[in-house]
Amino acid sequence: MANALNGHFEMPQTFAAVSIDVTATNVWQLEGCENVDTKVATMTGMAVPAQGQVTVQGDERLVWAGRDRYLLTTNRSDLVDNDGVYATDQTYGKTQLLITGEDARALLARGLPLDIGEGQFAIGEVQHSHINHIGVSVIRNADVSGQPQFEVWVMRGFAKSLTEFLVHSAETLR
Helix, strand or coil: CCCCCCCCCCCCEECCCCEEEEECCEEEEEEECCCHHHHHHHHHCCCCCCCCEEEEECCEEEEEEECCEEEEEECCCCCCCECCEEEEECCCCEEEEEEECCCHHHHHHCCCCCCCCCCCCCCCEEEEEEECCEEEEEEEEEEECCEEEEEEEEEHHHHHHHHHHHHHHHHCCC
C-alpha cells in the first residue's frame, strides 16, 4: 500500500536504540449521532473502547477518537454506512508510524507534551496530542522483544514533516 513517505524515506529508519517504520492497515472512521456505541459494536463485532482506550480483536483494533467517534484498523476495505453509523475510509488520509526500541520514549519526548514514562501510558491507551506542533494520535502498543512500541498516526499531509523531525531527533540520541 502506498503511503505519504514513499519516495522520501526508506523504511524502516534504524538508529542505535530506536527504529521508525510504517505500518499499513485500512483505517475507517466510524461515527454517528444516536446510539453510536451500540451500533458500532454491532457493526464491528467488537466492544467499543472507553475514552482513551483501544479494543483489540484478532488483527482489528477499534480506537477511541472522541465522543461518538472511533477509528477501526482492519484488513476490510468494504465498509459502508450502516444504521446511522457513517463509515469514512481514512486509509490514504493517515500515515501510521511505529516507533520501537529502548529510546522510543526519549525520541517521542523531544516533541510530545505528554508523560509517556514507564507506568504513565499503559498498553492499549490512546492520546490525541501533537509532536512539534503537528497533530497526532499516539497509541501505546504491546512491547516488542521487551522494548516499548508506540504507534503515531498523522494526517497524510504532515507525514513527511513529522518523519523529518523524528529522524533528525533520532540521529541525535545516544
